Amino acid sequence: MARIELRMPELGNEITEAQIDAILKGTGDMVSEGEEIVTITTPKVTMDLEAPATGTVLEVLIEVDDIVAVGTVLAVIET
Amino acid sequence: MAKSIHIDPIATRSPTELASKRIPVHAYARALADEHRVRGADALLEALRHMMVIRAFESGIASLKSTGSYGDLTYAYKGPAHLSIGQEAAAVGAAMALTPEDHIFGSHRSHGEFLAKGLAAIQMLGDNALTTIMEAHGDGALLRTVETHLPDESGRGLAENFLLMGLLAEMFMREIGFNGGMGGSMHAFFTPFGAYPNNAIVGASAGIATGAGLWMKSEGRDSIAVSMVGDGATGCGPVWEALNFAGMAQFERLWDNAGFLPVLFFFTNNFYAMGGQTSGETMSWDRLARIGVGLREDACHAETVDGTNPLAVADAVQRKRQLLLDGKGPAILDVECYRFSGHSTTDVNAYRTKNEIAAWGAVDPIGTFRESLVAEGILDTATADAIQSDVDARMNAVFMAAADPAIAPPPGLGSDGAGIGRKMFTGSETPPDRHAPEPLADxxxxxxxxxxxxxxxxxxxxxxxxxxxxxxxxxxxxxxxxxxxxxxxxxxxxxxxxxxxxxxxxxxxxxxxxxxxxxxxxxxxxxxxxxxxxxxxxxxxxxxxxxxxxxxxxxxxxxxxxxxxxxxxxxxxxxxxxxxxxxxxxxxxxxxxxxxxxxxxxxxxxxxxxxxxxxxxxxxxxxxxxxxxxxxxxxxxxxxxxxYDQVELFQDGVPEGNYKIPIGVPDIKHVGSDVTVLTIGPTLYPVLEAADSLAGRGVSLEIIDARSLVPFDYGPVLESVAKTGRLLLVSEACERGSFAMTLATNVTRFAFDALKAPPRVLGSPNWIVPGADLEHGYFPQPFDIEDAVMTDLMGDAGHNRTGSRRWDDLALARSGL
The missing domain is CATH 3.40.50.970 (Thiamin diphosphate (ThDP)-binding fold, Pyr/PP domains)
Structure with a gap:
């Protein structure tokens, strides 16, 4: 059992923040590594963030339309 | 979606061999009797006559250039003469297989292609259509001139006079020329006959024809676009780009209306690119048609055909045209022929032998075709001579009329001499005449x-x-x-x-x-x-x-x-x-x-x-x-x-609905009184920063954002300078030869009396843009702007410079900087 965090990734040195477009998994959902959990938009692109590990979503720490800085923990997965 | 095409590493990495379709070379072997039966005698006789017309026209130009006279005319023709004498069969053969709705885009050596296309279109269009076309062009001025000053003719004869006069007057830079004298020898065109712009830049028509094909496909037209360039154009990168573009896989795999662009790349291959021999010297290919293999498995349906025989060319163009209409393009034709005339009138044939010219002279397309028609019993010698006499007489009359300024005057330059300038922009907008299809989603x-x-x-x-x-x-x-x-x-x-x-x-x-x-x-x-x-x-x-x-x-x-x-x-x-x-x-x-x-x-x-x-x-x-x-x-x-991430700082906001801001009007972004600062592009923002800082020192900047470079209304800038008496121009372009320099020069001229100091251009220095960490020493920064305002414009000798620009512009200029 380990707790793995999904963080807002570095997307090049010009991008400092992104907006949450959609939350695709909720607390208690099972996810496989590589499965999309959150959709974000930066000024330039829209992209899906994937589960870093297979397990259960323990917490979702953001809401749709939130603006999050690079490095922010978005969700926690328990393996 | 591109994502729908999966690139499979297993399949991609499997051993195989690439094969391409074989390329026919001079495969045409149809008997003239068969052509006679299928096309009829009239079509064959017209092909001969059209070649004679082109030869007579270009011989007339050659004569004017070399002797100053032709027939009854004495005239100093000053323009270019890139003649295609010897290449007539290639042009006439292609035109025989094209409709007026098929569009050709030619080269600098295009008199023959233009005339062939026009003559063929005149054959295909009815008298009513021809009358409508001629009346519509230039309010009928060319038609009136032809009717008044050339021997009385109607129908096709009249249209042929119209065609010849429109081209020759264009070459002589006359108002009634097809393009008002603005194009001349290498560029003349007349779209109602399907003859689109001819181009003095070698190979340039390939990309333009490809774009025409793109729009023909978009509109689902039943026609093709023809790039008519020479063998030398295969050495031009943009021609290869066009060939690739016309056959992009997405046209077949991703577009709803599947099919490649209907573009025929018709290479008039006369073996020479000016004075360089293509096959054997300046090109890699041995036969031009081989380039098709470099692009596609079907080798772009490439073929080498005999450009000294109009029927061989017509047969090939006809077959390629059908492939293109079926969406199977693009297609390449390597049309081998020979230019007897020099590249231009200064050409002394230093690059080829008399023997070679004589050997090709023995297979002169006009003489050969005429003889074969006589041999086949389609034509007798007396009739052939009569056709030639008619052609020569018509040409003499056209040359006499076109050269006469009383009949064909030069275009007016306007009372202020800027008449040509006023042709540059229409300033017009033409709204769509139909609705766009529904979008794919709400x-x-x-x-x-x-x-x-x-x-x-x-x-x-x-x-x-x-x-x-x-x-x-x-x-x-x-x-x-x-x-x-x-x-x-x-x-x-x-x-x-x-x-x-x-x-x-x-x-x-x-x-x-x-x-x-x-x-x-x-x-x-x-x-x-x-x-x-x-x-x-x-x-x-x-x-x-x-x-x-x-x-x-x-x-x-x-x-x-x-x-x-x-x-x-x-x-x-x-x-x-x-x-x-x-x-x-x-x-x-x-x-x-x-x-x-x-x-x-x-x-x-x-x-x-x-x-x-x-x-x-x-x-x-x-x-x-x-x-x-x-x-x-x-x-x-x-x-x-x-x-790109800039939000709106100057207005209440960006209006939601559609609106237009006229191009050419600079905008005052900040009102001030001491110095006018005219910014181009992103320099607006460092100038705003500098303005804040300078305001603290009691210096007020009026900031004007150029927004447009061409056109440009100097009015707001001159008004501002009348108030401030000082002008700084800030741009990210290198200073030397920049648009800011042009603006500065004109403001100096038009506001000289109001100026308290010479206008100063602050741009980037005349050296390479460094990488990210050093850009602050390159693009104008707020400190640099403050320095320029305080020292050059406000004349504050005691100003403590804080920017990085401490160089001597005059010393740098001596070093080329």
């Missing part, structure tokens, strides 16, 4: 559009704080909104460039459009800047309104001819017969060093014929882009990458 449901709807239209909140570009409309969004609006209502707008579809452009301006528009409206182009611009020009000539993107302004060099010789020129060179409504977007980069960070707006402004805009705010970007897309004239849009 725009309100597209994520980008939904998110924009929630954004603040202004860039500051109630407390005056800046809003994140994720929550306020940015310059990128402003561009997007104008483009979306135009694309939804105007089916003529097609959008392409590198990464434009799924990616939405490298900087995300188009993000969301792929959800709304099919591939024929928004598509990814290859990394072929020349083809991107050239095809846009061709599509525009056919009625489209392309919006194309060059990812970086630095890539303008890759499309130099297409932007500067083609896009900028055809409006005026056509004497207003063609509009070229193309919008070219290019971003100005930063942080990427010398080849990705250059502001070349001044380079584009230097070349007459392009409108240039460089918006710096979201509101201006949206309004100016709307004007660009509505314009009938070409517009280049410069966009600073640093400003």
């Amino acid at each position: 725009p309100a449901k597209v994520v980008r559009i939904r998110k924009n709807a929630k954004k603040s239209r202004g860039g500051r909140d109630a407390n005056g704080e800046l809003i994140s570009p994720l929550k306020a409309i940015t310059l990128r969004d402003g561009l997007f909104e104008a483009i979306l609006h135009a694309a939804l209502i105007d089916p003529r707008i097609i959008i392409y460039g590198e990464e434009c579809r799924e990616w939405g452009g490298a900087f995300g301006v188009y993000r969301g459009l792929a959800d709304l528009f099919p591939h024929d409206r928004v598509f990814n182009a290859p990394i072929s800047e020349a083809a991107i611009v050239a095809t846009a020009i061709g599509a525009a000539m056919e009625g489209g309104r392309p919006l194309v993107e060059l990812m970086y302004a630095d890539f303008i060099g890759r499309a130099g001819d297409e932007l500067f010789n083609q896009l900028a020129k055809w409006q005026a060179m056509s004497n207003g017969l063609l509009n070229i409504p193309v919008v070219v977007r290019c971003s100005v980069g930063s942080k990427y060093g010398a080849q990705h960070s250059q502001d070349w707006s001044g380079l584009a402004a230097h070349v007459p014929g392009l409108k240039i805009i460089y918006p710096a705010t979201p509101r201006d970007a949206k309004g100016l882009m709307a004007s660009a897309l509505a314009s009938d004239n070409p517009v280049i849009v410069f966009e600073s990458q640093r400003l």
Whole structure:
């Protein structure tokens, strides 16, 4: 059992923040590594963030339309 | 979707061999009797006569150039004479197989192609259609001249006089020439006969014809576009770009109306590129047709055909045309023939032997064809001689009339001498005459559009704080909104460039459009800047309104001819017969060093014929882009990458609805009293910073954002300088030869009495753009602006300079800097 965090990734040195477009998994959902959990938009692109590990979503720490800085923990997965 | 094509590493890496279709060389073997039966005697006799007309016309020009006289005429013809004497069968054979709706785009050596196409079209069009066409051209002025001053004829004879007179008067630079004398020998064209612009730049017609083919496909027309260039053009990169573009796999795999572009690449192969021998010296290929193998398994249906026999050429063009109409193009024809005349009148044949010229003379297309018709019993010698006499008599009359300034006067230059200048831009807008098809989805449901709807239209909140570009409309969004609006209502707008579809452009301006528009409206182009611009020009000539993107302004060099010789020129060179409504977007980069960070707006402004805009705010970007897309004239849009996330600071916000800001009007962004600062592009923002700092020292700046470079209304700047007496111009372009220098010169001239100090240009220095960490010492910074204001304009000798520019401009100039 380990707790793995999904963080807002570095997307090049010009991008400092992104907006949450959609939350695709909720607390208690099972996810496989590589499965999309959150959709974000930066000024330039829209992209899906994937589960870093297979397990259960323990917490979702953001809401749709939130603006999050690079490095922010978005969700926690328990393996 | 590109994602639907899976690149399988197992399949890709399996051993195999590539094979291509074999290329027929001189396979035509039909007996003349069969041609006679199928085409009829009249068609064969017309082919002979058309070749005679072309030969007589060009012999007349050759005679004028070498002796100053022809027939009864003595005349000093000063223009170029790139003659195709000996190549007549290639031109006439092609025209026999094309309809007036098929469009040819030729070369600098195109009198023959033009006349052949016109003569063939006259044969195909009925008398009523011909009358309508001739009456419509130039309010019937050319027709009246021909009716009044040439021997009485009607129907086709009259139309032939019209054709010959229109071309010759054009070459003599007369008002009644097909293009008002603005094109001349190498460029004349007349679209109602399917003869589109001929081009003095070798190979340039390939990309333009490809764009014509693109629009023909878009409209589902039953016609083809023909690129008529020479063998030497196979050495030109843009020709290869065009060949690739015409056969892009997406036309077959991703577009709804599957099929490649209907473009015939017709190479008139006379074995010489001016004085260099193509096969054997300057080219890699042994036979020109082999280049088809380099592109496609079907070898682009390439064939080498006998260009000394009009029927061999007609047979090949007929077969290729059908393949193209079936969506199986593009096709290549290598049409071998021989130019007896020199490249031009200064050519002394230093590169070829008399023996070679004589050997080809023995297979002269006209003599050979005439003899074979006589041998077949289709023609007798007396009739052949009579046809030749008629042709010569007609030509003599046309030459006499065209050279006579009382019959064909030169174009007027206007009372102020700027008559030609007024042909550069129409300043017009032509709205669409039909509705665009329904978009693929409800725009309100597209994520980008939904998110924009929630954004603040202004860039500051109630407390005056800046809003994140994720929550306020940015310059990128402003561009997007104008483009979306135009694309939804105007089916003529097609959008392409590198990464434009799924990616939405490298900087995300188009993000969301792929959800709304099919591939024929928004598509990814290859990394072929020349083809991107050239095809846009061709599509525009056919009625489209392309919006194309060059990812970086630095890539303008890759499309130099297409932007500067083609896009900028055809409006005026056509004497207003063609509009070229193309919008070219290019971003100005930063942080990427010398080849990705250059502001070349001044380079584009230097070349007459392009409108240039460089918006710096979201509101201006949206309004100016709307004007660009509505314009009938070409517009280049410069966009600073640093400003894509810029929110609106100057107005209440970016209006939601569509609106236009006229191109050419600078905008006062900040009112002041001591120094006028005219900014180009993103320099607006460091100037704002400097203004804040200088205000603390009691110096007030009036900031004017140029917004456009061409056209440019000096009025607001002169008014401001009348008030302040001082002018600083700030631009990111290298100072030498920049547009800011032009502005400074003109303001000095027109506001000299009001000036308290000479205007100062603050641009980038005349050396390479360094990488990100050193840019602050290159692009004008707030400190540099303050220094220039205080020292050069306010004359404060005690000013403590804080910027990095401490160099001596005059010393640097001596070193080439």
